[in-house]
Structures are given as C-alpha cells and as structure tokens.
Amino acid sequence: MGYILGIDVGGTNTRLGLVSEKGELTEFVREATSQYNREGEAVGLFIGIIRRYIEEHATGKEIDAISVGFPSTVDKERRRVIETPNIVGLNNIPVVDTLEREFNVPVFLERDTCLILINDMEKNHIPGEGVAIGIYYGTGIGNAISIDGKIFTGKHGVSAELGHIPMRGVDGRCGCGNSSCAEIVACGRALEGIIKKHFAGSDISKVFVEHGDSEIIKRFVDDLAIPAATEINILDPDYIIIGGGLPNMEGFPREELERHIHRYARKPLPDEDLKFIYSKEGQESGVMGAAIHARKELLKREKGV
Ligand SMILES: [Zn+2]
Structure with missing residues (x-):
C-alpha cells in the first residue's frame, strides 16, 4: 500500500501532502495559488505544480490515488469543477479525466468544505450513520452535509x-449576484465591513475582545445563528460541527452563538438536543480530509460497491 496525494486548493495557498495508509501526513507543502491563477493557463500550470511535487517529494513512493479539494462548485458526479469564484481559469474543468490522463492513478474530486467535514467527522469519531452538518464561518460561510456517511450533493452537486x-x-x-x-x-467578510464602518482602525483579531459588548457585534453574532438554525430545523442533525476562522478568534462568544441558535431552533425538538462540536481546522485539514475520502472511495471500488 502506498500513499494518497492529498491536494487542498485555496484562494491564497494550495496545500499538498502524502498521507500513508495509517493516516500519517508527510511531505506537507504550501504553494502560492497565484502561480496558476491565470485565465487559459490555470490547468496546465496546476498540473506542473503536481508534477514537480511528485518529483521532489514522492520519488520512489507508490501513489494509490490523487484526491483534490477545490473551493468551487463541482458537478454531482464529482468529476468536473463547475465554477471557482476566487481563482481565475478554473471554470468548467474536467479535473478527474484530465489528472487521470496525466498521472495514471485514480483521481478524486470534492468541494473543499466537504473534505473539511470528512476530516472533522474522522477526528471526532462521528459515526457514519445519521446526519452531520459542518458550518464554517470563514471569509464566507462554508457548509457541508453528510447523511449516513455520504456527502449530500443535490441534483446538480451544488447543495449546502x-x-x-x-x-x-x-x-x-x-x-x-443576489442581494438577499x-x-x-454573517461571515468574516461582513465583519470586516462592520469594523470599517463602526470601529475604524480596530484590529480585526481583537474585535470580540474589544467590542464584543457593542450592540452591533451582538447583532452580528445573532445573524450568524440564523442560517445555522435554518439548516438545523430542516435536517434535525445528529451532530453540528462549527468551525472556520471566526469561531476560533480570541473572545468569540460561542455561548452567545449557541444561545441564538437555540432561540431560533424549533421547540421542543430539535432545540432540546443540539449537539455542538467545535472544529479547529489547521493548514493540513483539507489534505487529510482528501486522503480519508480517497481511501473510502478506493475501498468501495475494491468491493465493487
Ligand atoms: Zn449569494
């Protein structure tokens, strides 16, 4: 058994690593996404980065699969990137076919947030059965839904x-493009706007410590709860994973967020039995999630499921 080459594409950095069968990460590197963020050239340059990585870090090692997460909408079959808002040139790309042709190993594609949820479920020993949701308050709101161990994709692959x-x-x-x-x-970008407008000159990393008592920040935390409670009322999930940069900021009022989610949740259930788990993603979470996902998919193929 060899390694999974896990790749986590982000707007700023692209992270690559080799994950052994035992789940150990080695040869973890970060490459600037700006190296391939170019119209018409993105795919070729991206392939070049993978090729160089393999030459420098995987010579003599067996690669069982390449597994890539994109910050994009991807098709239901998880073979094609449909649209990538923050990277130029990564729209309508048949990623799986292209990379399988180039590297001659099985290739798996997922939406990055789904891989973070897969990693969080593994780390927190969340069983496959039932419903787990991941809500990640970062620059935007990331979201993924797992139902009985399968990522819920919707009709076109663009659910959650x-x-x-x-x-x-x-x-x-x-x-x-919508205005509603x-x-x-309710995300980090919105918080930046609030700081600019109401607390000009303030350090964003200290905003909850210095201005947490202000009405405007209290309202912001209340607003974060609305989408979360919406999903909770629809799905009645077994596990609610909350992560992203915002809830991990100094002084972020997690109890307040939970109080508001409870306020909006349907009574008596699911309100009385909400199970929150906080995730602290690291740089390597997407790569690890990619590897876990690929191992499961390879196993399914072996079994012919
Ligand atoms: Zn929108």
Whole structure:
C-alpha cells in the first residue's frame, strides 16, 4: 500500500501532502495559488505544480490515488469543477479525466468544505450513520452535509450553500449576484465591513475582545445563528460541527452563538438536543480530509460497491 496525494486548493495557498495508509501526513507543502491563477493557463500550470511535487517529494513512493479539494462548485458526479469564484481559469474543468490522463492513478474530486467535514467527522469519531452538518464561518460561510456517511450533493452537486439562503432586510450584494444572501451579513467578510464602518482602525483579531459588548457585534453574532438554525430545523442533525476562522478568534462568544441558535431552533425538538462540536481546522485539514475520502472511495471500488 502506498500513499494518497492529498491536494487542498485555496484562494491564497494550495496545500499538498502524502498521507500513508495509517493516516500519517508527510511531505506537507504550501504553494502560492497565484502561480496558476491565470485565465487559459490555470490547468496546465496546476498540473506542473503536481508534477514537480511528485518529483521532489514522492520519488520512489507508490501513489494509490490523487484526491483534490477545490473551493468551487463541482458537478454531482464529482468529476468536473463547475465554477471557482476566487481563482481565475478554473471554470468548467474536467479535473478527474484530465489528472487521470496525466498521472495514471485514480483521481478524486470534492468541494473543499466537504473534505473539511470528512476530516472533522474522522477526528471526532462521528459515526457514519445519521446526519452531520459542518458550518464554517470563514471569509464566507462554508457548509457541508453528510447523511449516513455520504456527502449530500443535490441534483446538480451544488447543495449546502448555506451562505446563500435569503434573509430579509439585508443591505448589499453577495458575490453570487443576489442581494438577499445570509453571507452579506454573517461571515468574516461582513465583519470586516462592520469594523470599517463602526470601529475604524480596530484590529480585526481583537474585535470580540474589544467590542464584543457593542450592540452591533451582538447583532452580528445573532445573524450568524440564523442560517445555522435554518439548516438545523430542516435536517434535525445528529451532530453540528462549527468551525472556520471566526469561531476560533480570541473572545468569540460561542455561548452567545449557541444561545441564538437555540432561540431560533424549533421547540421542543430539535432545540432540546443540539449537539455542538467545535472544529479547529489547521493548514493540513483539507489534505487529510482528501486522503480519508480517497481511501473510502478506493475501498468501495475494491468491493465493487
Ligand atoms: Zn449569494
């Protein structure tokens, strides 16, 4: 048995690593995504980065599969990247076919947030049966849903876009073009806007410590709870994983967030039995999730499922 080459594509960094069958990560590196963030050349340059990585870090090692997470919408079959908002040139790309042809090993593709959830489920020993949701408050709102151990994809593969549920009274425009999305008021980008407008000159990393008592920040935390409670009321999940940069910031009021989620959750259930788990993703979470995902998929292929 060899290694899974896990790749986590992000807007700023692309992370690569080799994960052994025992789940040990080695040869972890970060490459600047700007190296291939170019219209018309992105795919070729991306392949070049993988090729160089293999030459420098995997010579003499057996690679069982390449598993890649993209910050993109991907098709239901998980073979093609549909659209990537923050990287130029990664729209409508048949990633699996292209990489399998180049590298001659099985290739797996997933949405990055799904791989983070897969890694969080493994780390927290969450069983496959039942419903687990991951809500990640970062620059935007990342979201993934696992039902009985399978990522829920929807008709076109673009399910779990919690950042784009409509909220009334929202002022502004979302990156998706709509002017009603939760993400306009309830994510890191929204917090940056609040700081600019109300606490100019403040250090964003200290905002919950210095301004946590202000009405505007209290309202912001309340707004974060609305999309979460929406999904909870629809799915009645067994596990609610909350992660991303925001909940891990100094002084972030997790109890307040939970209190608001309880406030919006249906009574008596699921409200009385919400199970929150906080995730602290590291740089390597996406690569690890990619490897766990690939091992499971390879096993399914072996068994002919
Ligand atoms: Zn939107």
